[in-house]
Amino acid sequence: MSTAEPRARILIVEDEPSLVESLRYALEVEGFEVLTADNAVDGLERARTWRPSLVLLDLMLPGGSGLDVCRQIRAGSDVPIIVVTAKDSEADKVVGLELGADDYVTKPFSTRELIARVRAQLRRAHRAGTFGDTNEILRAGPFELDIDAHEVRRNGEPVPLRPKEFDLLESLMRRVGRVASRETLIDEVWGPSYYGDTKTLDVHIKRLRQKLEPDPSRPRHIVTVRGIGYKFVDG
C-alpha cells in the first residue's frame, strides 16, 4: 500500500454504483479516504461539510447538473475538481473547465490514469497551499489563517477579526499573488445573491488593512489592483 499523500480525502460524486465501487476500491488501496454522493444535492452538501482534498465529479447526475455542482463548489472553495465526462459530451468538458474544474477524464478511463491525475492535482494543490487538510492553515508572509480555529495570527500573535473580515481574508489568502476580482470576493464572502452596496467590500478591505498592515495607508499585503479587485501579497 502506498500513501503519497497523508490521508487525502476524495469525494466521489457519481451515480453509477459499479463505477463508484471500483473507484472507491482503487483509491482506498492507494491510501486515500473516500466519501461518495450519488446525486447533485448530496454532492454539493458533502463538498461543503466534509471539505475533501479533491472532488471527482460526474456531470450527468440525478437531481441536477454536475456543472452546477462544479460552479457552486468553486464559488466557495479552491478544492481540486476532476470532471468525469462521457465520450459524447465534449461541450460539457469545456464548460466544466470554464466553471473552474482543474482537469477531466473521459469515460471509459483506466483507474491507473485516474489515480495519476488525482495525484497530480493533489501535488499542485499542495504546492499552492490549498491542500484540504483536516486542520487547514493558510500561510503567507507573517500571517497564518487557521480555518478550524477560525483564528488569524501575525507572527504567531492572534489578530481579532469579525466573521466577514475573516472570510474576506481567507478568500484573498487562498490565492496569494493572484488577483481576486471584486465580483469573486463579493460572491465568496457575501454570497452570489448579494445585491447590497459594493462599497461594503471596500469598507472591509479598509478594516483588514487597519488590523493587518504595518502601515494601513501604504498597504503591502492587501494590494489594490486598479479596475479589477484586490490581491494578497506575502512579501
Ligand code: CA
Ligand atoms: Ca452519471
